[in-house]
Amino acid sequence: MNPLIASVLATMFVIIGGVTVLIMLEMTGKTRDNAGKTGLILAHRILGYLFLSLFGFMLFFMIRKVAGFQEELTARAVFHIVLALSLVPLILVKVLVVRRLPQLSEKLPLLGIAIFMLSFGLTGITAGYYVLHRSNLTYTTLSAQDNDVLNMELGKAIMNKKCSKCHSLERVYRAYKSDDGWAGTVNKMALLDSPNITTFDVKQVLNYLIEQQKERQAKNPAGLEDDVGKSLVSSKCSVCHNLDRVFGARKNEKQWTTTVGRMVTTMDEPDFLSEQEKSDIIAFLSRREAIE
Ligand code: HEC
Numbered sequence: 001m002n003p004l005i006a007s008v009l010a011t012m013f014v015i016i017g018g019v020t021v022l023i024m025l026e027m028t029g030k031t032r033d034n035a036g037k038t039g040l041i042l043a044h045r046i047l048g049y050l051f052l053s054l055f056g057f058m059l060f061f062m063i064r065k066v067a068g069f070q071e072e073l074t075a076r077a078v079f080h081i082v083l084a085l086s087l088v089p090l091i092l093v094k095v096l097v098v099r100r101l102p103q104l105s106e107k108l109p110l111l112g113i114a115i116f117m118l119s120f121g122l123t124g125i126t127a128g129y130y131v132l133h134r135s136n137l138t139y140t141t142l143s144a145q146d147n148d149v150l151n152m153e154l155g156k157a158i159m160n161k162k163c164s165k166c167h168s169l170e171r172v173y174r175a176y177k178s179d180d181g182w183a184g185t186v187n188k189m190a191l192l193d194s195p196n197i198t199t200f201d202v203k204q205v206l207n208y209l210i211e212q213q214k215e216r217q218a219k220n221p222a223g224l225e226d227d228v229g230k231s232l233v234s235s236k237c238s239v240c241h242n243l244d245r246v247f248g249a250r251k252n253e254k255q256w257t258t259t260v261g262r263m264v265t266t267m268d269e270p271d272f273l274s275e276q277e278k279s280d281i282i283a284f285l286s287r288r289e290a291i292e
C-alpha cells in the first residue's frame with residue numbers, strides 16, 4: 001500500500017476510534033435520558049463497525065506485506081505487528097461482553113479506552129514515522145570519502161531486501177548502465193520508496209551495482225568490444241525511449257539490423273550513427289543474445 005494512503009487510513013482509524021469512545025463515555029454519563037441514548041447507541045454502533053472494517057482492511061495489507069518480506073523484520077515492524085494483533089482479542093472480548101455478558105458492562109468503557117489507546121499507538125508509529133522521515137532525501141552519488149563505508153556484501157544484502165519490493169531483482173540484474181545512469185535509477189527508486197530507502201542505502205546499492213557490472217564485464221570474453229557497443233547503445237538509443245526497451249528485446253543479427261535501420265530512419269538525422277557505429281551496435285546487441 002502507498003505510504004500516503006496508509007497514513008490517511010491510519011489517521012481516519014484513530015479519529016473514528018476516538019469519536020466512538022467519546023460517544024460511549026457520553027452514553028455512560030446519561031442514565032436517565034433514554035431518548036438521547038438511543039441515537040448515541042446507533043452512532044456508536046455504526047462507527048464501531050466502520051472502525052472494525054478499517055482495522056480488518058489494514059490488517060489484511062499488513063499481513064500481506066509481512067508475508068512478502070525475505071529478510072528479518074526490524075524491531076519497529078515487530079512492535080507494530082504485536083500491537084496490531086493484540087487489538088484482535090480486545091475487540092473480540094468487547095463484542096462478546098456487549099452481546100452475551102451484560103452483567104460485565106461497567107467494564108466496557110475501560111476496554112473501549114484500551115482499544116483506542118492501542119490504535120493510537122499503532123498509528124503513531126506508522127503515520128508519525130512517515131511524516132518525520134519524508135523529506136530528507138537528496139540526490140546522492142558516490143564520492144571518495146565513501147570508500148571506507150562502502151561494502152559489496154552489504155550493498156548486495158540491502159539491494160536484495162529493498163529492491164525486490166515492487167519488481168523482480170532480475171529487472172535490476174539485467175540492466176546495463178553507465179555509472180551516472182545507475183545513480184539516476186537508484187535515486188529515482190529511493191524517491192519512489194521514501195523513506196524506506198535511505199541515503200546510506202542508495203550509496204551501498206549504487207556501489208554494488210556499479211562493481212558487479214564491472215565483474216560481469218570482466219567475465220565476458222568480448223568485454224572491450226562490448227564496452228564500446230554498450231556505451232554507444234546507452235548514449236544513442238536512450239534518446240527516445242528507455243534502454244529497457246532495447247535490452248529487453250530478443251533478436252538475432254538480421255533482426256537487429258532491421259530494427260536499428262528503422263531507428264535511424266525514425267531519428268531522421270544524417271549523422272546520428274556512422275556505418276561503424278551502426279555495425280558495432282548491431283554486433284553488440286546480437287552477441288548479448290548469443291551469450292545469455
Ligand atoms: C516503490 C517501488 C520500487 C522500489 C522499492 C524499487 N523500484 Fe525499481 N522500479 C519501480 C517502478 C515503478 C519501475 C518502472 C518505472 C520506471 O522505469 O521508471 C522501476 C524500474 C526499475 C528499473 C528499470 C528502469 C530503469 O530506469 O532502468 C531498474 C533498473 C530498477 N527499477 C532498479 C531498482 C533498484 C536498484 C531498486 C532498489 C534501490 C529499486 N528499483 C526499487 C519501482 C520500484
Ligand code: HEC
Pocket residue numbers: 233236237238239240241245246249259260262263266267268281
Ligand atoms: C528517434 C527516436 C528513436 C531512437 C533514437 C531510437 N529509437 Fe528505438 N524506438 C523508437 C520508437 C518510436 C519505437 C516504437 C515504434 C517502433 O517499434 O518502431 C522504438 C522501438 C524500439 C524497439 C522495440 C521494437 C522492436 O522492433 O523490437 C527496440 C528494440 C528499439 N527501439 C531499439 C533501439 C535501438 C537499438 C536504438 C539505438 C540504435 C534505438 N531504438 C534508438 C524511437 C527511437
